[in-house]
Amino acid sequence: MESHVKWGLGFIVVGVILEITLPFLFILDTALIAIGIALILFGGRDKKVEEVRE
Numbered sequence: 001m002e003s004h005v006k007w008g009l010g011f012i013v014v015g016v017i018l019e020i021t022l023p024f025l026f027i028l029d030t031a032l033i034a035i036g037i038a039l040i041l042f043g044g045r046d047k048k049v050e051e052v053r054e
Contacts, residue, residue: 004043007039008037008038008040009040010036011036012037015031015032016033
């Protein structure tokens with residue numbers, strides 16, 4: 001598993017745990033989950049761009 005996927009899953013898990021335990025921090029939870037999803041979706045873009053250039 002690549003590092004951006006690991007970090008993305010970590011952010012999502014921490015966001016969900018914080019949402020369950022401390023629901024009044026919903027802005028922080030939402031931001032962590034959004035960052036995690038973005039890392040998973042867009043984390044491998046640099047490799048794809050390098051492959052196209054070569």
